[in-house]
Amino acid sequence: MHRSVEDHIEEFLEGRLVGLARESFESHVAVCRQCHDLATQMQSHSALLQCLSTPAELEPPPGFYARVMRRVEAEARPSFWSLLLDPIFGSRLVYASASLVILMGVFLLATEPVHHELASTPVHALAQPGPEQPASPENVQQGRDSLLVTLATFGE
Amino acid sequence: MSGVLDVLSFPIAGSANRTKTKVDHSTSDEALLVRRVQAGDEMAFRDIVERFQSKVYSIIYGILRNRNDAEDIAQQVFAKVYFSIRNFDFRSSLLTWIYKITVNECYDYLRKKKVRKLVYESDFSEDDAMRMENSEGATDHKAPVDQRLANRDLVVKLLAKISAEDRSLILLKEVEGHSVEELAKMTGMNENTIKVKLFRARQKLLKSAQRLLRIPARSV
Numbered sequence: 001m002h003r004s005v006e007d008h009i010e011e012f013l014e015g016r017l018v019g020l021a022r023e024s025f026e027s028h029v030a031v032c033r034q035c036h037d038l039a040t041q042m043q044s045h046s047a048l049l050q051c052l053s054t055p056a057e058l059e060p061p062p063g064f065y066a067r068v069m070r071r072v073e074a075e076a077r078p079s080f081w082s083l084l085l086d087p088i089f090g091s092r093l094v095y096a097s098a099s100l101v102i103l104m105g106v107f108l109l110a111t112e113p114v115h116h117e118l119a120s121t122p123v124h125a126l127a128q129p130g131p132e133q134p135a136s137p138e139n140v141q142q143g144r145d146s147l148l149v150t151l152a153t154f155g156e
Numbered sequence: 157m158s159g160v161l162d163v164l165s166f167p168i169a170g171s172a173n174r175t176k177t178k179v180d181h182s183t184s185d186e187a188l189l190v191r192r193v194q195a196g197d198e199m200a201f202r203d204i205v206e207r208f209q210s211k212v213y214s215i216i217y218g219i220l221r222n223r224n225d226a227e228d229i230a231q232q233v234f235a236k237v238y239f240s241i242r243n244f245d246f247r248s249s250l251l252t253w254i255y256k257i258t259v260n261e262c263y264d265y266l267r268k269k270k271v272r273k274l275v276y277e278s279d280f281s282e283d284d285a286m287r288m289e290n291s292e293g294a295t296d297h298k299a300p301v302d303q304r305l306a307n308r309d310l311v312v313k314l315l316a317k318i319s320a321e322d323r324s325l326i327l328l329k330e331v332e333g334h335s336v337e338e339l340a341k342m343t344g345m346n347e348n349t350i351k352v353k354l355f356r357a358r359q360k361l362l363k364s365a366q367r368l369l370r371i372p373a374r375s376v
Contacts, residue, residue: 007351009358014335045358048307049327052308058210058217064230065209067227067231071232071234075235
């Protein structure tokens with residue numbers, strides 16, 4: 001598309017191209033195939049677009065404003081998900097959740113009972129300190145026996 | 157290239173006076189109305205609805221040709237106007253702003269419903285057919301309804317291929333019949349910008365049409 005046609009295509013399509021501008025436009029499209037084709041195509045598209053126009057302005061059914069306001073009210077009511085997306089509510093929810101988790105953790109640590117677990121493996125059994133008993137030969141023998149029983153029964 | 161001007165018919169010439177005045181949209185009556193709505197005056201919003209409802213309804217009906225959908229989308233348009241009017245910055249006229257919202261809502265609706273064929277038999281009543289037959293805006297009065305429906309389908313598909321801004325501009329120009337000067341006043345842009353934007357939008361439409369109809373590109 002050449003500049004002279006590009007500059008005046010809107011006036012041409014509007015039907016307002018007059019005088020020298022019109023003569024120049026006419027003489028150019030008479031010799032330039034490219035501009036002629038483009039102007040013709042744009043003209044036919046312009047006509048085609050008229051199919052979207054309505055013969056006269058149409059009125060919506062009565063009570064339209066009331067229905068619009070009902071929709072506005074429905075959309076203004078915040079949903080659960082929109083509350084979550086609200087930044088202020090969201091940050092408060094995060095702080096509250098974090099505080100709750102910390103409180104629960106503290107509570108669990110404070111109330112956890114201390115268990116003296118029985119030795120369940122040989123390693124535990126060896127690692128556990130022996131009872132505070134006088135080291136008599138019987139006690140030493142008894143300790144060895146119980147250790148041997150633990151070691152022997154571990155595999156079963 | 158003899159006789160090309162016979163093919164390229166010149167439209168009837170109109171007035172040639174051209175203005176380059178820039179309109180201040182922040183001091184008009186409409187602006188006062190908008191400011192009242194922004195301040196929370198619901199009666200002012202009612203005024204806006206009543207002032208633009210038939211325009212909005214007609215634009216939607218022009219694109220979709222279905223009264224139920226037109227009503228539903230028109231409600232959505234005004235709900236959107238209600239919630240976003242506080243962001244209206246007076247750079248364009250209120251009509252232009254509402255027009256853009258309306259056309260965007262129509263195309264959002266079409267995208268969501270993935271409507272390929274715009275007018276189904278169930279939607280297209282005899283009343284609609286008669287109205288279309290008698291439509292002054294129809295391209296060719298003697299063209300059968302099927303042809304007009306196909307044309308509408310094509311136009312809507314082509315318009316879907318260009319940006320929302322280009323689409324609104326083309327529709328304001330071609331369907332609403334506003335001149336370049338009027339568009340410049342309505343949008344707050346200068347006339348040359350409007351011309352360039354329109355020209356590019358028209359080129360895009362032609363390219364889309366060539367792709368859609370598989371016409372070999374020659375001159376665009």
